[in-house]
Amino acid sequence: MEIVLVGLNHRTAPVEVRERVSFTAEQARRAAKELRARGILEETLDLSTCNRSEVYGVPPESMHECAPGLSSFLSEFHAVRPELLGVSLYHHYDREAVRHLFRVAAGLDSMMLGEAEILGQVREAYRFAHEHGATGPVLNRLFQGALEVGKRVRTETELGTRPMSVASAGVKLAERIFGKLSERSALVLGAGTISEQVVSQLRDRGIKHLYVMNRSRDRADELVKQYGGEVVGWGEWETSLQSPDVIVSSVATEEPVLRREMVERAMAARGNRALFLMDLGMPRNIDGSVSNLYNIYVYTMDDLSEIVQQNRSARQNEIPRAESIVEEHVGKYLSWQASVELVGLVNALRTKMREERASFIRARVESIAHLTEADRAFVEKLMDEMLERLILEPAQRLRGEKELRRKIQNVEALRDLFLPDREKP
Amino acid sequence: MQAPVRVGYTRYEAISREPGDRHARCRDTERVRPCPQVQTVNQVLLISTVFAYGLSLGLYLFFLNTGRELAGRLATLFLAAGLVAHYFALLERTRGLHTVPYHDLYGSMSLFGWLLALTYLGLEIYERQRSVGAFVLPFILVFFLAAHLAPADRLSPPDAHGPTFAFHVTLSILAYSAFALSFVLSVIYLGEERLLRSHKLGNMVWRLPPLELLERMSRSSVLVGLVSIAIGTVLGFVWVDRLSDKYSFFDWKYGITLLVLLLYVIYFRLARTTAWRGARASKLCIFNFVVVVLSFTVVNLYLSHSHRYF
Numbered sequence: 160m161e162i163v164l165v166g167l168n169h170r171t172a173p174v175e176v177r178e179r180v181s182f183t184a185e186q187a188r189r190a191a192k193e194l195r196a197r198g199i200l201e202e203t204l205d206l207s208t209c210n211r212s213e214v215y216g217v218p219p220e221s222m223h224e225c226a227p228g229l230s231s232f233l234s235e236f237h238a239v240r241p242e243l244l245g246v247s248l249y250h251h252y253d254r255e256a257v258r259h260l261f262r263v264a265a266g267l268d269s270m271m272l273g274e275a276e277i278l279g280q281v282r283e284a285y286r287f288a289h290e291h292g293a294t295g296p297v298l299n300r301l302f303q304g305a306l307e308v309g310k311r312v313r314t315e316t317e318l319g320t321r322p323m324s325v326a327s328a329g330v331k332l333a334e335r336i337f338g339k340l341s342e343r344s345a346l347v348l349g350a351g352t353i354s355e356q357v358v359s360q361l362r363d364r365g366i367k368h369l370y371v372m373n374r375s376r377d378r379a380d381e382l383v384k385q386y387g388g389e390v391v392g393w394g395e396w397e398t399s400l401q402s403p404d405v406i407v408s409s410v411a412t413e414e415p416v417l418r419r420e421m422v423e424r425a426m427a428a429r430g431n432r433a434l435f436l437m438d439l440g441m442p443r444n445i446d447g448s449v450s451n452l453y454n455i456y457v458y459t460m461d462d463l464s465e466i467v468q469q470n471r472s473a474r475q476n477e478i479p480r481a482e483s484i485v486e487e488h489v490g491k492y493l494s495w496q497a498s499v500e501l502v503g504l505v506n507a508l509r510t511k512m513r514e515e516r517a518s519f520i521r522a523r524v525e526s527i528a529h530l531t532e533a534d535r536a537f538v539e540k541l542m543d544e545m546l547e548r549l550i551l552e553p554a555q556r557l558r559g560e561k562e563l564r565r566k567i568q569n570v571e572a573l574r575d576l577f578l579p580d581r582e583k584p
Numbered sequence: 585m586q587a588p589v590r591v592g593y594t595r596y597e598a599i600s601r602e603p604g605d606r607h608a609r610c611r612d613t614e615r616v617r618p619c620p621q622v623q624t625v626n627q628v629l630l631i632s633t634v635f636a637y638g639l640s641l642g643l644y645l646f647f648l649n650t651g652r653e654l655a656g657r658l659a660t661l662f663l664a665a666g667l668v669a670h671y672f673a674l675l676e677r678t679r680g681l682h683t684v685p686y687h688d689l690y691g692s693m694s695l696f697g698w699l700l701a702l703t704y705l706g707l708e709i710y711e712r713q714r715s716v717g718a719f720v721l722p723f724i725l726v727f728f729l730a731a732h733l734a735p736a737d738r739l740s741p742p743d744a745h746g747p748t749f750a751f752h753v754t755l756s757i758l759a760y761s762a763f764a765l766s767f768v769l770s771v772i773y774l775g776e777e778r779l780l781r782s783h784k785l786g787n788m789v790w791r792l793p794p795l796e797l798l799e800r801m802s803r804s805s806v807l808v809g810l811v812s813i814a815i816g817t818v819l820g821f822v823w824v825d826r827l828s829d830k831y832s833f834f835d836w837k838y839g840i841t842l843l844v845l846l847l848y849v850i851y852f853r854l855a856r857t858t859a860w861r862g863a864r865a866s867k868l869c870i871f872n873f874v875v876v877v878l879s880f881t882v883v884n885l886y887l888s889h890s891h892r893y894f
Contacts, residue, residue: 314653321790331790335780338794430858433795450781454862462783473787 162301164256165229165248166206166213169270172247180237180244182207184287190214190236191293199228202295204288204302206263208280210270215260217297226250257301257492261485264309266319272474273318273481278309300495308488315484318477321470325463326356328470329437330364332463333405336435336456344368346391346403348417349410350378353439357407358386372399374410400425407437408444415446422449437463505554508577512546626680629673630732636666637701637725644717651791656714663705663717670698670728690731692757697727699754700761703808707765711801713793719768748823755816756841760876762809763848767873769802770866777863799862802869803855810848817841836887840879847872 167180182190187205194200200216207213214233218225230248234241251259259268264281266273285302288294294302313319322328330340337343345366347354350373361369369388372395373379379390391399400406400421408416417436422445426434436457438445443459450457520527520539527535643659646652674694701724708714776792779785793801820841851872855865 317651320651332780334794335776335789335792336795338797427858431861433862453864456780458783465783466785469785 161218162215162253162256162297163200163218163225163229164213164215164251164259165226165233166211167244167247167249168211168213168268171249176239176243176247177210177212179239180212180233181209182212186236187284187287188291188293190232191288191291193236194229194232195293197232199225199232202298203293204284204298206281206284208277211263211268213263215256215298215301217295226252254489254493257304258485258489260301260305261308261488262482264305265312265481265485266309267312267478267481267485271323272471273312273477275313275319278306278313281305281309297496301492304488304492308485311484311488312481316477316480318474318481321473323467323470323474324356325439325460325467326353326360328463328466329357329407329439329458330360332456332458332466333435333437334364336433337404339365340367340405341365342367343404344370344402345405345407346370346372346399347382348372348406348408348444349440350375350382351409353409354407355382355386357409357437357439358382358388361405362386366405368402370399370403396421397424401428403434404432405435405437407439409439410444412440412444413442416440416444417449418446419448419452422446422452422455426452426455439463502554504577505550509546509550511577512550513543516542516546626673626676626732629669629676633666633669633673633728633732634725636662636669637721637728640666641718641721641725644714644721648715648718648788648791656717659717660705660708660714663701663721666724667698667701667705670694670701673732674698692731693727694731695754696757696761696764697724697731699758700724700727700764703758703762703765703805707801707805710804711793711797713797713801715791715793716769716772716798716801719772720765723764723768746823748819748826752816752819752823755812755819759809759813759816760880762805762812763844763873763876766802766805766809766869769798769805770869770873773798773802773866774863774870777866795862799855799865802866803852806848806852806855806869810845810852813841813845813848817845836883837879840875840883844872844876844879847875 167177169177172180182205187207190205191203194203194214194216198219200214201219202217204215205213206215214229216225216229230244230250231241233239233248234244237244260281262268264278266275266277269277281302285294285306289299322331333343334340340361341364343366345361345368347358347361347370350371354371358369358371369383369386370391371379371382371388372391372393373382374393376390376392382388383390400417406417410416422434422436431454433454433456436445436449436455438457438459441460445457445459449455516539520535520542527538530538640659640662643655643662647656647659674691677691677694700720704717704720704724708717772792773795776789776798777795779789780795792798821838851865851868854860854868860868
């Protein structure tokens with residue numbers, strides 16, 4: 160029932176090491192098979208993303224003994240020198256391993272706090288391992304709990320709702336004005352890195368029409384080839400400014416590209432429909448007085464950066480709420496784990512007591528030699544009843560009282576106390 | 585002939601029953617005194633409605649502040665529960681008075697609050713947008729409380745009755761509530777638009793509906809109001825025509841109602857045009873509602889002969 164986790168992430172290993180220890184789907188399947196075949200783990204699951212590579216497992220023996228074997232396996236499997244891997248790997252056991260996974264699923268352990276993709280990656284890793292029979296009751300329960308944590312954190316907190324980049328903040332602001340962008344069109348001026356980020360965000364949000372205008376047509380063609388859309392010739396202002404609802408400008412220029420009179424003419428032609436302008440150029444690409452026009456919203460790089468900064472603080476403020484959800488589910492998981500283990504312990508205790516009773520009778524058979532067979536059987540029955548009564552009440556309470564199970568989380572200590580010579584079930 | 589037997593009092597009116605008559609009748613001449621049985625039912629409904637609306641308001645505010653989906657769903661659920669309790673409170677009042685609830689100012693206000701809640705809930709479900717609830721619920725709660733906690737009003741003899749009259753008044757009040765909703769939506773629009781233009785976003789802007797959705801919701805609400813007031817007004821004239829010996833065809837209320845109708849038709853047309861779409865249309869919508877409020881207050885109280893409470 161113990162859980163072990165060995166892995167590395169963006170905090171402990173540079174990208175050069177992370178990419179060497181990453182598992183492809185086929186590698187994950189093969190690693191799971193080998194780990195079980197070699198008896199290192201009974202249940203196993205590999206979680207591999209661009210920022211982490213982790214192996215979760217249930218060892219057949221003590222978890223602390225299993226960890227070095229797991230580290231050696233990773234080193235051997237990925238052909239990475241043990242000393243290189245050793246400094247990057249972290250080991251977590253039981254409670255800490257559970258908490259770590261739940262924090263990962265919640266996005267609390269991500270490079271970008273609260274990122275949404277990690278939950279999908281955890282779900283996919285679990286689905287893959289489950290389909291290939293690598294997981295068992297323990298990891299199934301653990302990963303189902305992790306998915307629940309991830310879902311709750313995303314619905315009950317705002318950890319992942321606010322945009323964290325200038326491009327995503329701009330696109331989210333456009334949604335504040337127009338709602339869904341699936342029926343909207345956008346014009347992107349410039350085809351550099353920032354433009355590409357915005358285009359990617361717009362495509363993710365399902366923008367219907369995308370037009371790219373750039374001085375160098377080749378670069379615009381490249382962008383359109385990658386993300387779809389249409390290239391518009393540089394300088395075709397009269398026609399190109401009339402239809403889009405969102406205009407993003409990120410070009411290197413000393414004079415504003417969009418002047419007030421151009422935008423005024425465009426607004427008249429487009430029936431004063433709202434227009435959202437993102438000025439991501441430096442110096443500014445859009446004349447400052449454009450923001451005074453009716454139904455026009457202009458955001459510069461500075462405005463968007465400030466919003467990102469505010470959102471970062473807002474996300475940080477959500478951490479305690481997310482952590483409390485994680486802790487709640489860690490407690491739930493450990494309570495479940497304790498209940499399963501305690502049932503095993505009670506059964507083992509019952510067997511041990513019956514054996515003790517039999518040996519007790521055998522040891523004192525001389526002193527009760529005067530009793531008939533029927534009397535002896537009766538005494539044995541009475542003793543069995545007394546033992547059963549001793550064990551019955553705690554067993555019933557364990558079944559019925561969740562809180563008690565939560566309190567008794569160290570089942571191993573109880574096992575060591577009452578059954579020092581017995582092996583784990 | 586046997587004398588009528590008093591069977592009890594409502595909070596508003598005495599109820600007497602003729603021997604053998606199964607229907608209670610209102611008597612304007614009797615002293616207003618509560619009947620303990622009816623009073624108990626009213627108290628339960630009053631508390632239930634206030635509790636449900638109050639809780640709904642709290643949850644809508646919490647939803648607006650935190651964005652928690654569960655709080656939003658619960659807010660909608662309690663609003664629906666409040667609507668049901670409010671309906672039974674209106675029904676109880678109607679039974680107690682043995683007349684329509686809009687027979688006095690308070691009943692009219694209560695019905696207005698109920699129809700506002702109903703219109704809002706319909707719009708919320710249709711548009712799947714909950715963040716407006718925190719701004720609408722205070723109006724509903726205030727109208728309900730004002731109607732039910734105010735002292736009882738004496739009634740005039742119920743000569744205004746019949747299905748035509750009932751539809752005329754109910755549709756008119758539905759129109760007023762729809763216009764009130766469009767007013768709230770327009771105020772939110774202007775506030776959000778100002779925040780977006782000034783780049784002072786804060787936490788709330790991310791949870792408010794997009795501007796274009798607010799515009800659409802406002803237009804939908806006005807459309808409901810226009811259809812209701814148009815039918816209601818026609819029914820009103822039909823009813824006046826039937827009672828032409830009692831009521832004159834000239835009343836200030838008729839004029840102002842036609843003006844309201846015209847103003848909202850203008851809004852509905854302009855809100856989609858080049859020059860007016862956006863903030864200007866929202867300002868026009870707010871102005872129109874000011875005229876509605878004038879119609880509901882000044883015109884009803886000082887100028888109209890036949891419209892007092894609706």
